[in-house]
Amino acid sequence: MAGLSFSPDMRGQFAAIARVRWQLFVNGLRTIRGRLEVVARGFMFLAFGIAGLGGSLGFGLLAWYLVSHQKAEWLAILLWTVFLFWQLFPIMASALTENVDSSNLLRFPLSFPSYFMIRLVYGALDPSTGLGCLWLFGLAIGVGIAQPGLFLWAALVLAAFAIFNILLARMIFAWVERWLAQRRTREILGAVFFIFIICFQFIGPLMSRVGRHSHPGVSRITTLVLPYERAFPPGLAAEAIARAIHGAFAAAMAAFALECVYALAILWLLNVRLWAQYHGENLSEAMARSTAPKEKRAIRLGWNVSGIPGPVAAILEKEFHYLSRSGPMLFTFVMPVVILLIFRLGPQTSAKQGNFLAHAPDLAFPVGSAYALLVLTNLVYNCFGADAVGMQLFFVSPVSFREILLGKNLAHALVLACEVIAIWIAVCFMFHPPAIDITLATVTGVGFALLLNLTVGNLLSIYTPKKIDYGAFGKQRASTTTVFASLGIQAAVFGLAAVTLLIARAFGSVWIATVIFLILAGAAAIGYIMVLNRADRIALDRRDAILAELCRA
Amino acid sequence: MDAPAIATQGLTRRFGDLIAVQDVNLSVAPGQFFGFLGPNGAGKSTTIKMLTGLLAASSGSIQVLGLDLAKNPVEVKRQIGVVPEGMALFGRLTGAEYLNFVGRMYGLDRETAGKRTAELLDFMQLAEQPKTLVTDYSHGMQKKLALAAAVIHGPRILFLDEPFEGVDAIASGTLKAMLQRMIARGATIFLTSHVLEIVERLCSHLAIIHKGRLVAQGSLEELRAGVEAQAAAALADASAGESPSAPGEKLTLEEIFLRIVGGTRHADQELSWLG
Numbered sequence: 001m002a003g004l005s006f007s008p009d010m011r012g013q014f015a016a017i018a019r020v021r022w023q024l025f026v027n028g029l030r031t032i033r034g035r036l037e038v039v040a041r042g043f044m045f046l047a048f049g050i051a052g053l054g055g056s057l058g059f060g061l062l063a064w065y066l067v068s069h070q071k072a073e074w075l076a077i078l079l080w081t082v083f084l085f086w087q088l089f090p091i092m093a094s095a096l097t098e099n100v101d102s103s104n105l106l107r108f109p110l111s112f113p114s115y116f117m118i119r120l121v122y123g124a125l126d127p128s129t130g131l132g133c134l135w136l137f138g139l140a141i142g143v144g145i146a147q148p149g150l151f152l153w154a155a156l157v158l159a160a161f162a163i164f165n166i167l168l169a170r171m172i173f174a175w176v177e178r179w180l181a182q183r184r185t186r187e188i189l190g191a192v193f194f195i196f197i198i199c200f201q202f203i204g205p206l207m208s209r210v211g212r213h214s215h216p217g218v219s220r221i222t223t224l225v226l227p228y229e230r231a232f233p234p235g236l237a238a239e240a241i242a243r244a245i246h247g248a249f250a251a252a253m254a255a256f257a258l259e260c261v262y263a264l265a266i267l268w269l270l271n272v273r274l275w276a277q278y279h280g281e282n283l284s285e286a287m288a289r290s291t292a293p294k295e296k297r298a299i300r301l302g303w304n305v306s307g308i309p310g311p312v313a314a315i316l317e318k319e320f321h322y323l324s325r326s327g328p329m330l331f332t333f334v335m336p337v338v339i340l341l342i343f344r345l346g347p348q349t350s351a352k353q354g355n356f357l358a359h360a361p362d363l364a365f366p367v368g369s370a371y372a373l374l375v376l377t378n379l380v381y382n383c384f385g386a387d388a389v390g391m392q393l394f395f396v397s398p399v400s401f402r403e404i405l406l407g408k409n410l411a412h413a414l415v416l417a418c419e420v421i422a423i424w425i426a427v428c429f430m431f432h433p434p435a436i437d438i439t440l441a442t443v444t445g446v447g448f449a450l451l452l453n454l455t456v457g458n459l460l461s462i463y464t465p466k467k468i469d470y471g472a473f474g475k476q477r478a479s480t481t482t483v484f485a486s487l488g489i490q491a492a493v494f495g496l497a498a499v500t501l502l503i504a505r506a507f508g509s510v511w512i513a514t515v516i517f518l519i520l521a522g523a524a525a526i527g528y529i530m531v532l533n534r535a536d537r538i539a540l541d542r543r544d545a546i547l548a549e550l551c552r553a
Numbered sequence: 554m555d556a557p558a559i560a561t562q563g564l565t566r567r568f569g570d571l572i573a574v575q576d577v578n579l580s581v582a583p584g585q586f587f588g589f590l591g592p593n594g595a596g597k598s599t600t601i602k603m604l605t606g607l608l609a610a611s612s613g614s615i616q617v618l619g620l621d622l623a624k625n626p627v628e629v630k631r632q633i634g635v636v637p638e639g640m641a642l643f644g645r646l647t648g649a650e651y652l653n654f655v656g657r658m659y660g661l662d663r664e665t666a667g668k669r670t671a672e673l674l675d676f677m678q679l680a681e682q683p684k685t686l687v688t689d690y691s692h693g694m695q696k697k698l699a700l701a702a703a704v705i706h707g708p709r710i711l712f713l714d715e716p717f718e719g720v721d722a723i724a725s726g727t728l729k730a731m732l733q734r735m736i737a738r739g740a741t742i743f744l745t746s747h748v749l750e751i752v753e754r755l756c757s758h759l760a761i762i763h764k765g766r767l768v769a770q771g772s773l774e775e776l777r778a779g780v781e782a783q784a785a786a787a788l789a790d791a792s793a794g795e796s797p798s799a800p801g802e803k804l805t806l807e808e809i810f811l812r813i814v815g816g817t818r819h820a821d822q823e824l825s826w827l828g
Contacts, residue, residue: 299674301667302653314657318646325645325686392641393702396605397658398630470645544608551639 010114040480056138063142076238083234086132086165161237164263171270194331311399315407326470336372344430361431368423380457385468391550401535437510444517451524556619558583558741564613573599575765588756596765597745634708640699644688659706673701693724713744753806
């Protein structure tokens with residue numbers, strides 16, 4: 001890592017990259033979609049700004065309170081919170097994170113220090129770094145107000161902690177990038193990631209459930225584990241500040257030194273990864289050469305779905321092949337049942353503890369179904385996204401977009417139907433079988449919501465498509481415009497459902513909700529058919545933009 | 554006389570102020586192996602996209618097998634096969650699933666689609682990896698699969714955009730064998746390619762587009778005669794630096810192409826800093 005000084009060459013390269021990124025941004029504004037994306041990102045920036053400044057104030061107040069009340073050791077909780085957010089958020093929201101494609105950079109005559117710095121600087125321009133730095137700044141101010149003499153020391157310790165977090169996040173991404181480079185490892189990593197996310201959901205309910213009974217084994221483990229927390233960077237940073245407050249400067253220095261050692265170790269690991277990239281490691285996806293001729297298999301015929309035209313059945317089959325090969329999508333589909341299980345495992349003694357389903361188990365089926373519907377929006381609102389260059393086939397084949405959308409919508413409706421049935425069975429086991437009136441009201445409500453979502457989803461799929469990859473985690477995100485539009489539709493759907501349920505409750509009969517949902521579904525069906533009948537004309541009018549987006553490399 | 558397999562009148566495509574293709578009048582007779590040539594950015598891909606329905610024409614008309622593409626898009630698409638620039642593949646299907654899917658999209662019944670899929674995979678030597686996803690195929694395998702998909706419904710006209718780009722000699726041989734078989738059975742092939750040697754060997758008729766305008770059209774012999782006549786006239790005027798071919802020596806397609814699009818350069822004028 002020697003020679004990390006900014007030579008004129010390096011400065012020129014940095015300036016060139018900054019300029020090209022600016023040009024890409026400006027060129028993106030040429031299209032209406034690009035301008036809408038900028039507006040949507042503006043809202044996102046505002047939300048992150050509020051979270052950053054609000055969080056900074058909150059962390060500052062907490063730090064001030066803890067230090068001024070002689071509880072500086074508890075700063076560790078704040079620092080662990082910052083640390084977990086900083087490291088987990090970029091993985092969960094990878095679409096918001098800037099990543100430089102190293103293969104593009106490496107063809108230029110960059111020195112390794114330049115390459116390292118570019119990866120570090122541009123990679124660090126993400127919301128988690130911004131928010132984390134703001135929160136740590138607030139923490140330092142809070143400590144400084146409570147103990148003005150220690151402000152500089154706290155700022156130094158927290159700055160080192162920030163550098164450690166930036167390096168760790170970059171190091172994790174660099175290694176994850178290595179695993180994402182090949183389809184197989186990418187899919188394994190996606191599966192591991194989703195299992196991790198699902199397990200993460202269970203921590204809260206299990207903690208509260210176990211916590212109520214003060215399980216002796218858990219207490220023992222907690223007593224054993226807690227001291228080791230101080231051996232890790234968030235604990236060390238808290239320790240360095242707390243010990244300094246208590247006047248134990250040698251111990252504070254030791255904790256700070258250890259924190260720096262962690263940062264250096266992470267820097268070394270990052271260096272190892274980037275060094276391999278810099279020297280052109282081979283991440284080819286080429287198939288291994290077969291040593292013996294494989295036995296030929298009989299070709300399996302396509303699906304035969306009676307009553308459905310061949311092309312629609314072919315689309316239906318293709319959609320199921322795609323979904324069944326997408327680890328991330330499959331894990332998304334199990335989430336509604338997992339959510340119900342989380343509610344089931346949560347505390348059930350008091351509504352104040354947050355588990356409303358324990359007190360209103362009749363709502364379990366509607367809530368689970370509503371969640372399933374939310375999961376489906378990912379598919380419905382960008383239904384051509386995963387087809388990528390395959391979209392060309394739809395334009396050159398003698399099949400109307402009406403049939404193509406019908407096939408896709410049928411596949412998505414079947415997925416939702418399976419989800420709703422699975423939720424109904426899960427509710428029967430976890431709570432009790434839903435009443436017949438609740439079941440029918442939910443099914444008709446879901447039917448209405450599905451038709452409305454399909455109607456708008458078909459339009460948005462044509463108007464704002466975005467190339468996605470079902471196989472890679474974090475690559476299923478639709479365009480920001482679509483995300484905002486779908487949020488609006490979901491708000492409208494849930495608003496209508498709430499009003500319907502309130503009316504039904506006022507009349508004292510859930511059956512009224514079923515009737516209202518049926519009427520709404522009828523209206524949505526008319527809209528759906530109207531859109532379907534115009535799909536060909538709209539798709540042909542938009543074909544240049546659709547193909548430009550989906551066929552780009 | 555049969556109607557042309559492909560005919561365009563005043564075909565034009567604008568992208569804002571840029572006129573990518575201007576007033577192109579093409580005529581391809583049935584059964585021809587037709588090569589559509591041009592330098593980079595000349596308008597080849599734009600033209601083939603318009604002919605296959607991937608791009609709307611700004612003005613002009615396209616007739617395919619006597620049918621107006623704008624008025625009868627579905628009927629036209631039923632009779633043509635296309636290997637577009639991006640190959641139109643679905644990466645997360647296996648080769649067999651993809652061919653089956655395409656067959657059914659073109660209206661084949663399940664049994665026929667399955668039978669032709671097996672035959673095509675065999676012919677293209679793609680049958681050995683039945684479980685491999687298309688995304689894991691090599692570039693050459695993807696080209697072969699794209700061609701197999703374009704012919705599965707037995708089209709009367711085949712449009713190929715750069716079918717030999719990035720393909721090795723073995724895969725190229727397989728592709729050529731299939732194309733020649735189709736020509737022998739009376740199909741029409743419309744092909745764009747930068748590999749002029751292959752075009753010269755395969756195509757009976759050619760058109761050259763330059764800066765969006767059609768600058769030459771006819772059989773290879775007709776183009777050669779035209780260029781030689783022009784060169785002879787120029788020599789007679791003694792006003793051009795070009796030299797006609799040596800007596801008895803035929804101009805190659807590359808030479809014809811360069812003379813038509815004016816591709817000669819004066820090396821001493823350019824890039825002196827290259828050393």
